[in-house]
Amino acid sequence: MTTIRGLRWWVVALISLGTIINYLSRNALGVLAPILKGEMGISTEQYSYIVGAFQIGYTIMQPVCGLIVDAIGLRLGFALFAALWSVAGCLQGGVTGWLSLAGARCLMGLTEAAAIPAGMKAVAEWFPDREKSIAVGFFNVGTSLGALIAPPLVAAVTLTSGWRAAFVVTGAIGFFLAALWYAFYRDPSEHALLSPGERDEILSGQTRPDGSAPKPSVRELLATRRFWAIAVPRFFAEPAWQTFSFWIPLYLATERHMDLKQIALFAWLPFLAADFGGVFGGFVAPFLMKTFGVTLVWSRIWGVVLGALMMIGPASIGLAASPYTAIALFSLGGFAHQTISVLVNTLSADLFDSREVGAVSGFAGMAAWTGGLGFSLLVGALADTLGYGPLFGLLGVFDLIGAAALILLIGGERHAARFAAA
Incomplete structure (x- = not known):
């Protein structure tokens, strides 16, 4: 049978398509927030509850999704x-108030939570260690591409057919993804289009544990320092991405007085910058290894530190005089966050075996979304009285704390090797 050269890169393209569709459907809410607040009489605090319903569902299900994909296969x-x-996405088109919308968003969170654990598991299985950060960088581009596409697409559908149609259109695209994924995806050991040479290249480039060793339990995974070295930075980094995904359009409408057309013109720019940040995050680690001779794991860590320093920019949005300066600072934040995200996510594939990556990514994602949920509720409670500026200022502080925690939890070279003792 004919094989496909470089099949692993086609697989990462398929993963990226999945994250594009996943983030397109979830980000429709943020674009429609100003309209929904007006037409359905939703307050800022009630909107934070709608956002929180998605986050609660997502937070609960990330580890469950990771365990499920580990158990039944990708x-x-x-x-x-x-x-x-x-x-769940299509159901949003039939809501009648903020409570029913919150219910539909919770269902969406429960199901969309599979995207990142599944993507990380695929990278762990399909790529040699030296290429994993690059692969994660490209698949992570899908998260920001979906968010980038959402403002113009959702605005266009809304202006022609109404906001209910926008929810249905962005939701229904996922059916195409489900069919394509099931038709094409196989594990490397089973894929008929994978050449023997590429299969050997993948397997020989992966550090693997003793095959006779039993798979660790969830409790054993959560007890390791290397798990918390991933979970704590993700907890502090996620509030920024949740802010960009769900609060930028509302901020531009209320604080910068933009209408839907203006939001469609500008709200996608931070996610374009995030695409570049994702690719940058994938390549910065190999660059640091080659140029400065740092080890694999520490190349990820110093890249995270660089991203955390860049997050000082979006933390200064409250000081911006014009909406265009604010957009530029949001864009710097998108770039910085995705740099951090790629490198921290890659650590789960660096420090854990592919048998464990789905569960580890899921539980680390649970920690991340707990941070995002808490910050969204804080914004909803205080934005109308305190203003957005001081709240956005916290984002830079959070990532600096996360970078410091990563350095402390790795704790030296003895924790840098995969499968090192906690």
């Missing part, structure tokens, strides 16, 4: 979740 697991989140 092919069936991710296709199933993609179909379910499509149903």
